[in-house]
Amino acid sequence: MTRLPRWADLILTPLISLALAFAISAVVILAIGQDPWAALKTMVTGAVGSSYGWGYTLYYATNFIFTGLAVAVAAHAGLFNIGAEGQATLGGLGVALVCLALPWPHWALALPAAMLGGALFGAAWALIPAWLQAKRGSHVVITTIMFNFIAAALLNWVLVNVLRPPGSQDPATANFPAGTHLPTLSDMAGAIGVQWGKATPANVSFLIAIAACLLVWLLIWRTPLGYEIRAFGKSERAARYAGISPVRITVVAMLISGALAGLMAVNNVMGEAGRLVLNNVEGAGFIGIAVALMGRNHPLGIFLAALLFGFLYQGGAELALFSNIPRELITVIQALVILFTGALDNMVRMPLERLFGRRAG
Amino acid sequence: MDYATVLQILDSALRLMTPLLLACLAGLFSERSGIFDIGLEGKMLIAAFAAGAAGALTGSVWLGLGAAVLASLALAAIHGMTAITFRGNQLISGVAINFLASGLTVLLGQSWFGLGGRTPALEGGARFATITLPGAEALRGVPVVGPLYAEVLSGHTLPVYVALALVPATWWLLYRTRFGLRLRAVGDNPASVDTAGVSVVRLRWAAVAITGVLCGLAGAYLAAGLSAGFVKEMTAGRGYIALAALIFANWMPWRALGATFLFGLMEAVANRYPEIDLGPVTIPSMFMSALPYILTVIILAGFIGRATPPRAGGEPYVKER
Amino acid sequence: MTATDSVAGRHAAPETASVAPAIELRGISKAFGPVQANKDISMTVPRGTIHGIVGENGAGKSTLMSILYGFYRPDAGQILIGGRDAGITDSQSAIRAGIGMVFQHFKLVPNMTVLENVILGAEDSALLAPSLSRARGELRRLAEEYELQVDPDAVVETLSVGHQQRVEILKALYRHADILILDEPTGVLTPAEAEHLFRILRGLREQGKTIIVITHKLREVMEITDNVSVMRRGEMVATVRTADTSPEQLAELMVGRKVLLRVDKAPARPGAPVLEVVRLEMVDRTGVTRLRGVDLTVRAGEIVGIAGVSGNGQTQLMEILGGYAEPGARVTGAVRMNGADLPLxxxxxxxxxxxxxxxxxxxxxxxxxxxxxxxxxxxxFGHHRDPEYQSGPLMDNDRVRQRAERLIAQFDVRPANCHLAARNFSGGNQQKIVVAREIEEKPALLLVGQPTRGVDIGAIEFIHRRLIEMRDAGAAILLVSVELDEIMGLSDRIVVMFDGRIMGERQPDQTSAAELGMLMAGVEGGGIPPAQGQPRAHPDARPDLAKGIL
Structure with a gap:
């Protein structure tokens, strides 16, 4: 079988998949009697045509970087973590508990503590599926799906029965103390005298997400643990031969994955909402699947794919405002990206392989 | 709790069981053939939308049902293409199908009806009519059994009875016919079927198509039986509960009936008693709604019974010596 | 090609008769991508004969037979069955043409009964009941006729390998196969089971069935076949009457040159015991006892070979010694390395x-x-946590790469490109990478399992030489191989494993393949077996010839 050159595998196939997804989406837009070109223009203008648009695009992208990395780390260990949604939900709970626990004097103190809380809760929510997979052979895909639902029910209960302030009808926590408010990118730009992205939620978490990309890259490709995660993901029997414990790697990879998903809450719960509300993850955990697939499980690819989905999210919101196309269009695009990059990979690849095979031969 | 309440809860459980049972049997056919399907949710959702839309436009439940089956089959075809033709990842395909349905239903619904993703309410001939079983009224007077027959078993719509009849039918098909033998074989060792000169591809496509039809029926029942019209995200995780029931049932038809009835019953009880007061502790409704998922995890963990999925499940078939 | 006398002296179809041959292949070619698996192959098999096809791993035997069975489609060529173009396009049409195949890896549904497996794909009607009752009667008849006893209601996964093979043969016969192809049928059988299989095959021949046996074991070819075809690198190089040839000649045809793979080595000078295994027992996760009190010592500077049919506990022993026993298994006894107990x-x-x-x-x-x-x-791999490959919390990849370049040169790995993925190397070069890695760490004890399986002749010699060098440098080596000749050629002492036990120990120069064979079959004492009505010189008598192939 002819194999694709590395660059084609890494760049061409995701791009073709993306083009297919956009083309089909364009057909759908046409089918509902709208103009895809106008839609695209609205999206581009809305998402990246102003610093305001960018402020939102980067905010969404931050969420997707965390969940994309979460899915990718598990994927390197051969585990399909569909549970980033639930893990991020629990991460939100962890962040909220930290933020509400003390009258934090300054965000610089609250942030590391909140990160720890979010990561711990996210990791804890991944621990049970991980342990069941490692010790009892229960398929992690099914258990993490189940844990998403259980997480939603748990959060619902906690918000209604435990964290809801007295007298409030709203299933949400009280507002976090002022000392936990993270500086937005707009604030930071203002500090150096630049007017940028006023009143947008993109905040310092974006920088943490970039750092997370770097750390995950180091972890996967430069540390012995990453070597073991990748080896285990390719062949469990070979891993055992080499003295790599399947139980340990399964649990560790899922813990890291869950922690990354949980870290997302620093952005959306602490950085944006300033309190914990129901359904605060809004599907970002699932978008992480598309982001990881599209980014080929590589942090750089994930960063770019997350930016793309941040653009789509913000653009989709603008679209819903200024046209008759609901923002669920983004869900369709997301589905098509997952379909083409993840499931119909061979459909894209086969003609390419034939093409390259002919050129080489 | 008096007898009348028990009957009401059972009656409601039977209705809530129906979409779960249909989807569970749908999944059974697919997974028994070796194709994992976590896209039951999406197929049901798009079918419910199609039934709601076609029913609203034509006023006929039958055209609604036809549209539902076609819509579900279309998504099943995508899954078949990825799983069978292109040997892709079946889990990822299922995830994609669920999102596709979730997005498309709102996108199309909003642009066609402008009601924020719902379809206009279905009435009269656009919904499934209730069927009174023979002798229901005559037997009502018989103590204990009479009301059970008249209140619980009688008075449901067609899909409820179809779903119930499908249980023995599926069992018979699976264990007593040539198709069933081959279907079970292809899910456990496709090479055995291939070397016996039977097409693995055709068998799996047949299974995927059956899955599509049954999910279509399940979705149509949601929109035109259980409710009166399509509402955004109306499947509400039922596809996943059906999947859980399938694992609970160890991929066997009669047990699927038991598992889905149990889950239907839990939903019915939760609907009737949002908070169950057990004296010292109160069980919150959220716990009841999460219970099917918790039970499934416990089953999967092998603490009660042991779930053994078809051995070739999830693996694309590639010929090898 | 001519019709022949069989080994048993029975006259097959005379060459003058106008009876068409059972099988005739004309110009069959098949490529998988750039690999030409079969090149313009023609072959004739007379009716009522047992025909052997021999060749090294990867010679194209299995591909050719899979084409005959319709499992693959040839790129070119014609298949004639009984003189007519059978129009074989898929397995269905091959079955209709009267061809049955027993694959090396059985194609059975493990959780179905024997009966269900037999009728699968050959059901009479849409309902199962009539087929099942007919098959039950048919199996009873076949069992009596051909010594093919097997419980029709047994679930296949509970049967022994030998019985599963019988189910495969029954499947073919139930479909009225006149031509039966068996791919490496004895690979997983004990000598006794293999003997039973041969009786079955001879019985089938008596009934006029035509049988093709693919194997790389020349001993079996000599014992059972009437004619034999030799394949090499995708080509058919010869077809000869078995009675007219010898194992030496076949071996030479298989590899294309004179084979004298004698392993030159000086006598061992064993030192102190390095590995001591004491009363080692192991029960696997499913409750099956795999090791039943194994005692074993390997000294510095010697190679101890473990002979045995695969599946008799060798794998479990090596995994325990290597420190990766199956999870959930119960292991008792002791393993000592230089006198110190290793945790089990x-x-x-x-x-x-x-x-x-x-x-x-x-x-x-x-x-x-x-x-x-x-x-x-x-x-x-496996040494990735050694301090010498780390720099701080990270791995020192530059250092690893430099070392890899050196190993590639030293072990002549081709292509000499350390950035290629392992799957892009041939089997022999992959094995060299593994051998290089393990030898380079200069272990005091080296565990070696099937070192030359699927490895070309050139690499076999290279690897054997390296192992001898290791021994001479003072390493203790424990070798497991299913190739008896490799065991006899390399070992300084031979122990035989059967059913999780050590059946006995022999010196390689004071034993014969026949004696080892008896031990491998579980016959205590392992005296010289009586010749079983085969007056011809048995190839076992000359184990030094054609090493690694027999």
Whole structure:
């Protein structure tokens, strides 16, 4: 079988998949009697045509970087973590508990503590599926799906029965103390005298997400643990031969994955909402699947794919405002990206392989 | 709790069981053939939308049902293409199908009806009519059994009875016919079927198509039986509960009936008693709604019974010596 | 090609008769991508004969037979059955043409009954009941006629390998096969089971069936076949009457040159015991006892070979010694390395490596290498946590790469590119990567499993030489191989394993393949077996010839 050159595998196939997804989406837009070109223009203008648009695009992208990395780390260990949604939900709970626990004097103190809380809760929510997979052979895909639902029910209960302030009808926590408010990118730009992205939620978490990309890259490709995660993901029997414990790697990879998903809450719960509300993850955990697939499980690819989905999210919101196309269009695009990059990979690849095979031969 | 309440809860459980049972049997056919399907949710959702839309436009439940089956089959075809033709990842395909349905239903619904993703309410001939079983009224007077027959078993719509009849039918098909033998074989060792000169591809496509039809029926029942019209995200995780029931049932038809009835019953009880007061502790409704998922995890963990999925499940078939 | 006398002296179809041959292949070619698996192959098999097809691994035997069975479609060529173009396009049409095939890896549904497996694909009607009752009667008849007894209601996964093979043969006969193809049928059988199989095959021949046996075991070819075809690198190089040939000649045809793979080595000078295994017992996760009190000693500077049919506990023994016993297994007894006990309950392959145990695993593609990793990454597999490859919390990849370049040159790995993924190397070169890695760490004890399986002749010689060098440098080596000749050629002492036990120990120069064969079959004492009505010179008598092939 002819194999694709590395660059084609890494760049061409995701791009073709993306083009297919956009083309089909364009057909759908046409089918509902709208103009895809106008839609695209609205999206581009809305998402990246102003610093305001960018402020939102980067905010969404931050969420997707965390969940994309979460899915990718598990994927390197051969585990399909569909549970980033639930893990991020629990991460939100962890962040909220930290933020509400003390009258934090300054965000610089609250942030590391909140990160720890979010990561711990996210990791804890991944621990049970991980342990069941490692010790009892229960398929992690099914258990993490189940844990998403259980997480939603748990959060619902906690918000209604435990964290809801007295007298409030709203299933949400009280507002976090002022000392936990993270500086937005707009604030930071203002500090150096630049007017940028006023009143947008993109905040310092974006920088943490970039750092997370770097750390995950180091972890996967430069540390012995990453070597073991990748080896285990390719062949469990070979891993055992080499003295790599399947139980340990399964649990560790899922813990890291869950922690990354949980870290997302620093952005959306602490950085944006300033309190914990129901359904605060809004599907970002699932978008992480598309982001990881599209980014080929590589942090750089994930960063770019997350930016793309941040653009789509913000653009989709603008679209819903200024046209008759609901923002669920983004869900369709997301589905098509997952379909083409993840499931119909061979459909894209086969003609390419034939093409390259002919050129080489 | 008096007898009348028990009957009401059972009656409601039977209705809530129906979409779960249909989807569970749908999944059974697919997974028994070796194709994992976590896209039951999406197929049901798009079918419910199609039934709601076609029913609203034509006023006929039958055209609604036809549209539902076609819509579900279309998504099943995508899954078949990825799983069978292109040997892709079946889990990822299922995830994609669920999102596709979730997005498309709102996108199309909003642009066609402008009601924020719902379809206009279905009435009269656009919904499934209730069927009174023979002798229901005559037997009502018989103590204990009479009301059970008249209140619980009688008075449901067609899909409820179809779903119930499908249980023995599926069992018979699976264990007593040539198709069933081959279907079970292809899910456990496709090479055995291939070397016996039977097409693995055709068998799996047949299974995927059956899955599509049954999910279509399940979705149509949601929109035109259980409710009166399509509402955004109306499947509400039922596809996943059906999947859980399938694992609970160890991929066997009669047990699927038991598992889905149990889950239907839990939903019915939760609907009737949002908070169950057990004296010292109160069980919150959220716990009841999460219970099917918790039970499934416990089953999967092998603490009660042991779930053994078809051995070739999830693996694309590639010929090898 | 002429009709022949069979080994048993029975006259087959005379060559003058106008009876068409059972099978005639004309100009069959098949390529998988760039690999030409079959090149313009023609072959004739007379009716009522047993025909052997021999060749090294990868010679194209299995591909050719899969084409005959319609499992693959040939790129060119014609298949005639009984003189007519059978129009074989898929397995269905091959079955209709009266062809049955028993694959090397059985194609049975493990959780179905024998009966269900037999009728699968050959049901009479849409309902199962009539087929099942007819098959029940048919199986009873076939069982009596051909010694093919097997319980029709048994679930296949509960049957022994030998019985599963019978189910496969029954499947073919139930479909009225006149031509039966068996691919490496004795690979997983004990000698006794193999003998039973041969009786069945002879019985089938008596009934006029035509049988093709694919094998790389020349001993079996000599024993059972009437004619034999030799394949080499996708081509058919000869077809001869079995009675007119010898194992030596066949071996030469198979590899294309004079084979004298005698392993030259000086007598061993064993030192102190390095590995001591005492009363080692193991019960696997499913409750099956795999090892029943194994006692074993390997000294410095000697090679101890373990002979045995695969599946008699060798794999489990090597895994325990390598520190990666199956999870959930119960292991008792003791394993000592230089007098110190190694933990048995806590499995830790990494600790074993630190203790100086090297391990060339039985299956390099599944265990010894990560096929998608580059060659350089694979050269530290298992040693990736050694301090010398770390710099701080990170791995010192530059250092690993430099070392990989050196190993590639030293072990003549081709192509000499350490950035290629392991799967892009040939079997022999993959094995060299594994051998290089394990030898380079200079282990005091080296575990070696099937070192030359699927490896070309040139690499076999290279690897054998390296193992002898290791021994001469003072390493203790424990060798497991199903190739008896490899065991006899390399070992300084031979122990035979059967059913999880050590059946006995022999000196290679004071035993014969026949004697080892008896031990491998579980016959206590392992005296010289009586010749079983085969007056011809048995190839076993000359084990030094055609090493690694017999």
């Amino acid at each position: 309950t806590r499995t830790d392959a990494a600790a074993r490596r630190r203790a100086g145990i090297g391990n060339i695993p039985e299956d390099r593609q599944v265990e010894g290498l990560i096929m998608d990793f580059s060659c350089w990454e694979n050269t530290v």
